[in-house]
Amino acid sequence: MEDISVADFVREHFGEEFLTYFVQPFVSGIYAGDAERLSLRYAFPKLWEIQRRYGSLLKAFIREKRVAPKGELISFEGGLKTLVDLLAEKIPNKELNTSAEVIEKEEDRYRVLTDRGTFVGKRVIITTPAGETAKLLRKVFPPAEAFKEIHYPPVAVVSLAFPKIGLDGFGFLVPKVEGLKILGAIYVSSLFPDRCPADEDCLSVFLCGDTQKEVCHQSEEEILKTAVGEIRKVFPQIGGIKFQKLKLWKKSIPQYTVGYGGFYELYEELKRREPNLEILSNFLGGSSLAKCIEKGMRLTIGV
Numbered sequence: 001m002e003d004i005s006v007a008d009f010v011r012e013h014f015g016e017e018f019l020t021y022f023v024q025p026f027v028s029g030i031y032a033g034d035a036e037r038l039s040l041r042y043a044f045p046k047l048w049e050i051q052r053r054y055g056s057l058l059k060a061f062i063r064e065k066r067v068a069p070k071g072e073l074i075s076f077e078g079g080l081k082t083l084v085d086l087l088a089e090k091i092p093n094k095e096l097n098t099s100a101e102v103i104e105k106e107e108d109r110y111r112v113l114t115d116r117g118t119f120v121g122k123r124v125i126i127t128t129p130a131g132e133t134a135k136l137l138r139k140v141f142p143p144a145e146a147f148k149e150i151h152y153p154p155v156a157v158v159s160l161a162f163p164k165i166g167l168d169g170f171g172f173l174v175p176k177v178e179g180l181k182i183l184g185a186i187y188v189s190s191l192f193p194d195r196c197p198a199d200e201d202c203l204s205v206f207l208c209g210d211t212q213k214e215v216c217h218q219s220e221e222e223i224l225k226t227a228v229g230e231i232r233k234v235f236p237q238i239g240g241i242k243f244q245k246l247k248l249w250k251k252s253i254p255q256y257t258v259g260y261g262g263f264y265e266l267y268e269e270l271k272r273r274e275p276n277l278e279i280l281s282n283f284l285g286g287s288s289l290a291k292c293i294e295k296g297m298r299l300t301i302g303v
């Protein structure tokens with residue numbers, strides 16, 4: 001089966017309406033992406049494989065009962081930072097807040113040049129975003145320059161807290177045709193009860209992504225205003241905002257677009273030429289947190 005966009009696949013099999021009201025919002029929720037550009041094969045490999053094997057998602061559904069990708073919402077008591085803090089505590093001999101500049105090769109060893117000196121090792125595992133990875137590899141594997149083409153759309157996440165209105169459930173995603181300038185929202189207080197005071201509700205509003213990039217061209221103050229204004233359209237009963245905070249990701253999630261196979265070919269070539277250099281970044285082999293953890297465990301302890 002050829003490498004086609006998620007939108008073309010859905011349009012052909014389920015129609016335009018299903019794409020507009022179900023699949024595009026879902027794609028915005030997972031990738032902050034555009035279904036017209038994302039590749040079914042590389043962004044949703046399980047769906048692509050099922051379609052290839054059964055020739056039809058409906059047939060697969062009848063046989064396997066479940067074909068949609070699993071929603072993966074992971075967090076920890078105290079937030080995701082808990083995981084990072086624990087890793088930092090358990091890993092000996094670490095250099096935090098150190099910027100790696102370039103990797104060089106000397107016989108069978110690699111030298112990683114950083115802003116705090118040079119580190120030498122037989123094996124190097126790279127976990128940086130695509131542009132940085134290209135920069136690090138420029139001496140040992142110049143073709144990696146192509147990784148700079150991998151696209152990361154901007155995403156703004158606005159956290160809001162307000163007097164309790166009884167938020168219940170996961171949240172919602174917004175079809176673009178509805179005209180709201182947000183991608184969706186997650187009901188944080190409903191999912192993780194320790195995140196705000198008992199008499200308040202809190203949620204995270206997601207904005208921009210590939211389908212509403214223009215929202216991120218606004219100032220931070222305007223983005224906050226947009227988020228609050230749009231949430232008030234959905235929940236007019238919200239009282240005074242008790243807390244608001246914006247986190248802007250200028251380059252958020254790598255987009256596994258049509259033609260992404262070229263990047264995997266490049267990665268295979270790197271592995272052939274430099275078997276002791278590994279890329280474990282989220283722009284190869286899946287970007288969900290669960291996938292990143294799984295890839296790390298498989299590589300380091302063989303699970």
Ligand SMILES: Cc1cc2nc3c(=O)[nH]c(=O)nc-3n(C[C@H](O)[C@H](O)[C@H](O)COP(=O)(O)OP(=O)(O)OC[C@H]3O[C@@H](n4cnc5c(N)ncnc54)[C@H](O)[C@@H]3O)c2cc1C
Nearest residue numbers: 098099100128132155249252253281282287288289290292
């Ligand atoms: C807004 C947003 C929402 C998301 N929501 C979800 C979700 O709900 N569920 C889910 O599963 N996934 C989600 N993801 C995706 C997931 O969080 C990421 O793919 C995953 O956390 C990536 O982890 P990572 O460690 O591979 O990369 P990153 O977290 O990008 O870490 C890369 C690290 O490399 C460092 N670095 C960069 N350059 C250098 C250099 N030259 N030298 C040294 N260090 C360098 C950076 O400082 C950074 O710490 C979301 C992502 C974003 C941006």
